[in-house]
Amino acid sequence: MSLLAEMTQKATDQGIPLSAHLDITWRCNERCVHCYLDHNGEGEMTTGEIKDVISQLADTGTFFLSISGGEPLLRRDCFEILEYARELGFSVKLKTNAVMIGAAQAARLKNLGIEQVQISIYSHLPEVHDAITKLPGSLRRSLQAIRYLRAEGVKVSITNVLMKQNVTNAKAVRLLAKELDVEFVVDPTITPMFNGDRSILNLGISNQELDEIFRTEEFIGNVGEFCAPVSEVDEDVLEGYSCSAGHTLADISPSGDVYPCVQFPMPCGNLREKSFRDIWFAISLRCRFPVAPIPLHWLGQAGVHPNSCRVRCQPSV
Numbered sequence: 001m002s003l004l005a006e007m008t009q010k011a012t013d014q015g016i017p018l019s020a021h022l023d024i025t026w027r028c029n030e031r032c033v034h035c036y037l038d039h040n041g042e043g044e045m046t047t048g049e050i051k052d053v054i055s056q057l058a059d060t061g062t063f064f065l066s067i068s069g070g071e072p073l074l075r076r077d078c079f080e081i082l083e084y085a086r087e088l089g090f091s092v093k094l095k096t097n098a099v100m101i102g103a104a105q106a107a108r109l110k111n112l113g114i115e116q117v118q119i120s121i122y123s124h125l126p127e128v129h130d131a132i133t134k135l136p137g138s139l140r141r142s143l144q145a146i147r148y149l150r151a152e153g154v155k156v157s158i159t160n161v162l163m164k165q166n167v168t169n170a171k172a173v174r175l176l177a178k179e180l181d182v183e184f185v186v187d188p189t190i191t192p193m194f195n196g197d198r199s200i201l202n203l204g205i206s207n208q209e210l211d212e213i214f215r216t217e218e219f220i221g222n223v224g225e226f227c228a229p230v231s232e233v234d235e236d237v238l239e240g241y242s243c244s245a246g247h248t249l250a251d252i253s254p255s256g257d258v259y260p261c262v263q264f265p266m267p268c269g270n271l272r273e274k275s276f277r278d279i280w281f282a283i284s285l286r287c288r289f290p291v292a293p294i295p296l297h298w299l300g301q302a303g304v305h306p307n308s309c310r311v312r313c314q315p316s317v
Contacts, residue, residue: 011248012248015247015281016062017060017061017062017280018249019066019248021249021252022054023252023253024044024050024067024069024070025072025075025254026041027039027071028070028074028097030099030133031134031135032132032134033134033163033165034161034190034191036194036200037194038193038194044075044254045272047080047081049271049272050077056275057090058088058090059277060276060277064091065091066095066118067092068094068095069254071097071100073096073100073101079105082109082114086114092112092113092115093118094117097138097142098141098142098146099142106145106154116154117154117155119142119145119146119156120158120159120160120161121142121159122160122166123169124169124172125172146158147180155183156182157184161188163205167209170219174186188204188210188213189263190203194265251264252271255270257269257270258276260283268283269282269283
């Protein structure tokens with residue numbers, strides 16, 4: 001068993017939130033057509049409040065911390081927040097569109113010891129990428145940022161979110177990632193908006209296109225292993241947990257709401273009213289029931305298999 005597997009198993013057994021996703025703002029300088037967030041900055045936690053939250057996460061045993069948004073670099077205190085998290089010993093990943101990263105910012109991220117910078121690239125073609133982000137020049141700026149980061153030796157991962165507008169560009173984006181010497185992740189998931197609007201699901205690729213993606217080796221690795229039939233659902237599976245949400249993973253909004261997962265936006269408490277430890281205990285207790293810790297109407301198409309998350313939890317009417 002690898003060290004990470006041992007850590008995850010121990011965290012699961014002891015109810016420790018090994019990983020946390022912290023959105024420090026929902027404001028953004030892009031307006032991606034598939035984004036599920038409301039981009040106003042109302043009610044954002046202050047620098048002091050965010051540092052207190054990070055300190056509470058450390059005290060509760062969290063090790064992996066993703067700082068995200070919106071666009072986190074829109075906050076003038078973003079680097080201060082990143083520095084504080086590193087001082088407390090977190091393994092930190094930064095999720096950003098990178099259009100605000102120049103040579104100086106790349107050097108700062110290197111000096112802070114950020115584990116990885118994760119950047120969404122939707123196409124190798126500016127006319128496609130920029131049409132999705134609605135920010136002219138965004139592809140050029142994001143790619144330049146990647147070059148600055150790689151020149152500093154910072155690990156970078158490109159996420160290619162697939163939708164009708166760009167699905168035919170996926171292989172070219174993967175080749176681009178290889179040329180830039182960065183990791184590549186393909187993501188076919190379109191998430192309903194937090195306000196309940198499901199219309200953006202219409203941007204998603206077809207089942208036929210999804211099947212083709214999941215049978216393409218350069219996207220998913222070993223096709224035979226990935227597409228192997230689901231094992232029989234026995235008692236061990238039924239006693240297991242369907243995902244890490246509420247078991248070893250927590251998600252925190254810019255206003256301090258705590259969710260089991262980014263894809264499970266059910267507020268379980270607010271950090272301006274309760275401590276993270278108290279909220280986490282409530283979440284983990286709620287999710288402690290195996291297989292179906294979530295009302296069935298939340299599962300949607302994800303309920304294909306009780307021990308896996310096929311397309312993530314989505315609220316439905």
